[in-house]
Amino acid sequence: MKPYRVLLYYIYSPIENPDQYRDEHHRLCLELNLLGRVIVAAEGLNGTVSGLAADCEQYMATLHADPRFAGIDFKVDESDVHAFQKLHVRTKAEIVHSDLPVDPLRQTGIHLEPAEFQRMKNDPDVVLVDMRSNYEHAVGKFSGAVTFDMENLRDLPDHVHELDHLRDKKIITYCTGGIKCEKASAYLLSQGFENVYQLHGGIIKYGMEAGGEGFDGECYVFDNRLAVPINEVNPTVISTCYRCGTPTSRLINCASPACNNHVTLCDDCGHTHEGTCTDACKEDPNRRPYDGTGYYSKQTQSYSPLQGYKSRQGQHGPLV
Structure with missing residues (x-):
């Protein structure tokens, strides 16, 4: 069994004070050494985080103990390492941006x-x-x-x-x-x-x-893995290498930060073209070093998991 877990979840459940709860939730993630992305909105909660198995178990238990989130259905996967490099807990107008004039608490499929x-x-x-x-x-x-x-x-x-x-x-x-x-x-x-x-x-x-x-x-996923296998019964490959056209499900971000396109690139082309989708991208003087994964997190100077919390300490008090 792998040491880390990757959690994917959401729930539509009213949160009376999203800004206040955002800080509470950020503190919880810090205490449990979790990384990932969590969106807090008046309509509910949406998150995908990674951490050690015991920390993720505590996280799930804590959310389930809150009556607002008792109905969360966590999707849990195993991982050898953290699936994220940073922690972001943000307040937004919707937990999934849609601008659709609907309320899932009133009507849904x-x-x-x-x-x-x-x-x-x-x-x-x-x-x-x-x-x-x-x-x-x-x-x-x-x-x-x-x-x-x-x-x-x-x-x-x-x-x-x-x-x-x-x-x-x-x-x-x-x-x-x-x-x-x-x-x-x-x-x-x-x-x-x-x-x-x-x-x-x-x-x-x-x-x-x-x-x-x-x-x-x-299946495309929003973490370092980029895509994960789903079909254990009759798996197939439907995508082809952006460079050479051979069948591959290997998804990368182009190494050129000016491009950053999501493309499928076979292993050979990945190394030959240094993780880029076009020759012009390969000539980009700001091209990022290709490490074989094709995943590049946004660079933030002096980043630490505490950063997002500290920026709000003046409003809600110090981390204790």
Whole structure:
């Protein structure tokens, strides 16, 4: 068993004072030596963090002990090391930026657990709809799923017409961990779609609980790993190397900071072209040294996990 855990979670549950709770939550992460990203909003909590197994267990127990967050469904993966290099706990208007005029606490698609999803997904009356960004589904998606060429969930209203011919079908939305589908499925219902479902826990939970059957390629994740395997039953590769065209699911960020595109690059091209997606990027004088992973965190001078907390100490008192 690997020593670290990677947690992915969200919950729509009202938080009366998001700024105050943001500081409380940041302190908790510091005490448990967790790294990652957590978003706090009046509508709820969304996070992905990593830490040692015992620290992650304490973190989950602490959140579950809070009545507001007792219903959190944590997706837990193992890792050899931290999956993040920094800690950011931020207050935002939404826990997933969408600008969609919906409230998941009032209306959302019918939740399907992984086993239910697995039974339904091949029904001829069912259509799977990917609610992720284009660079995410380019490296992996469910076989036969409808995908949109969108940068983020804010673009969904511009693409919903692409589903008009499927209004008589059962539509199942899916995303990485389930959070986007809470609002995406609610939006489809608001647009007159009647039979709308969503994969509860997303691709990650489906892989953990149902073996990932039917998911082609790998799943993009928002940490150092970039993409993770999902399908243990019938795995395939659907993406190709951006440089040479050979099949590969190996996802990187271009080493040129001016580019930083998410592209699939095979191991050979990664080393030959030093982690860049074009020759122009390779000539970038500010090109970052390629370490074989293709992941580059934003450089912050004098960063420490305490940094974000200390900047607010004057408002809420010292860390104790």
